[in-house]
Amino acid sequence: MPPSTPPTGERRPRTLVIDHAWRGLGPGLGSLSGPGGAPLTRTVKLIVLPLVVRPTLRPELAVDFLGPVQAATLDGLIRESGTRLVATAQWFTLLKRVRRALGIVAGNPQDLYFQRCFELATEHGAPSAGAEAIARAVVEDVAGITGGRTVEALKVCLADAARRSRLDEELDTAWKNRLPASAPAAAAAVALAAEVLERCGAPGGTGNPAEYTSMVESGHGGLFGRALWGHTSAVWGRENLPAPLGLTARQAPPRPEIGRGASTATLPAPLDRTLFERVFVVLQSSARREELPTVPELVGREAGRSCAPLGLHDESLRVAVVLGGRLAVGLDPLGTGESASGRTTAHRAVNSRWRREASVLRARRMAVSPDPDGGVLDALARDLRAPWAAYMRRLWARLHGRDVRDAPLVDLASTWAVLDGVARSVMMDHRARVRSALRTLSAPPAPEAGRRNA
Structure with a gap:
């Protein structure tokens, strides 16, 4: 589809130029777009402007209103990046699926992964064989060098009401049996x-x-x-x-109870500890946390072990x-x-x-x-x-x-x-x-x- 050509001398809002070019890229951008098909605000802020338009290198595109030449340049940059942006959307969908599987809930996925997904699309193209492992490594890396295996991640994990209810039922059943x-x-x-x-x-x-x-x-x-x-x-x-x-x-x-916190100074006897305290000790005493199972996996196994x-x-x-x-x-x-x-x-x-x-x-x-x-x-x-x-x-x-x-x-x-x-x-x-x-x-x-x- 040819780039839009506004009337000579007309200045247009940069946001409208981006929106028009984005919609012209066709399907495959759903995870980066809103319900109406326009790019999400974070998509523009985190991907389009800093990684595609790059206003620091093109100061003529850094203004809020663009002349015809500048508008055509911006339109062309977005359309040229169409294949990469579609791959970015695919990587983002994959990373969100891996994130859910790992039980990571802290942070906004768009803030955390948008730019990493664009990097993955630039390096690998669309996800293919081996993409699941790459996505897992990225999600764990973003969560921290310990792969999200932190006390804060434990707090977030056990703060989820649905998970607490499920764990409580599991503990009750295991204890009765x-x-x-x-x-x-x-x-x-x-x-x-x-x-x-x-x-x-x-x-x-x-x-x-x-x-x-x-x-x-x-x-x-x-x-x-x-x-x-x-x-x-x-x-x-x-x-x-x-x-x-x-x-x-x-x-x-x-x-065993689930618990909500722990302190090394006040830990009870081993068999009197809550689920939180048992996993807390594992995280605190492990020199190489990245070799541990993820926090949700640790919690699930510890429920049975307790x-x-x-x-x-x-x-x-x-x-x-x-x-x-x-x-x-x-x-x-x-x-x-x-x-x-x-x-x-x-x-x-x-x-x-x-x-x-x-x-x-x-x-x-x-x-x-x-x-x-x-x-x-x-x-x-x-x-x-x-x-x-x-x-x-x-x-x-x-x-x-x-x-x-x-x-x-x-x-x-x-x-x-x-x-x-x-x-x-x-x-x-x-x-x-x-x-x-x-x-x-x-x-x-x-x-x-x-x-x-x-």
């Missing part, structure tokens, strides 16, 4: 765990014994987790220890929780002998290493007579006399991270590496706390205000 196990099942799992730990801690003694294989293949981790739903107690051989060992502050894990035994999907990781619990109840850094029953090779290896710590030796002397009024000594004594709570929370966090990444523990050697690594980590934390307490106690008292002002 649980199948609790008996206390004897939990006790059997703990007894087998003791046999497995007897193989750990000695050089060359790990291997992959039949007891460990049986624990995984027979689902002892899942049985133990299901037993916790039934208010199980006294499974560790010590009446004064709760079966969850600090994984929940309740008598039994509660039904209602699974021990809050984990993989059975090898559940077994690691049982093994870790059996190890944790026998940790005795102060050498009090309070948990001497049922010691294994693993316990002897960890406890002996812990007791050689100079900071623990100092702490032992400090904690013999804890401060009756509380304070730093009392807190230190409590932590070192009951290290199992800190141990289990840290162990669960590591196993949860593996579960999210689909990284099971393939044998006892890899399981022991995690169990022993957590023990070392908790020991290092205790060392730091002891040193901090010693510095506090040895610091000279601050001068009185009057003496300081004298």
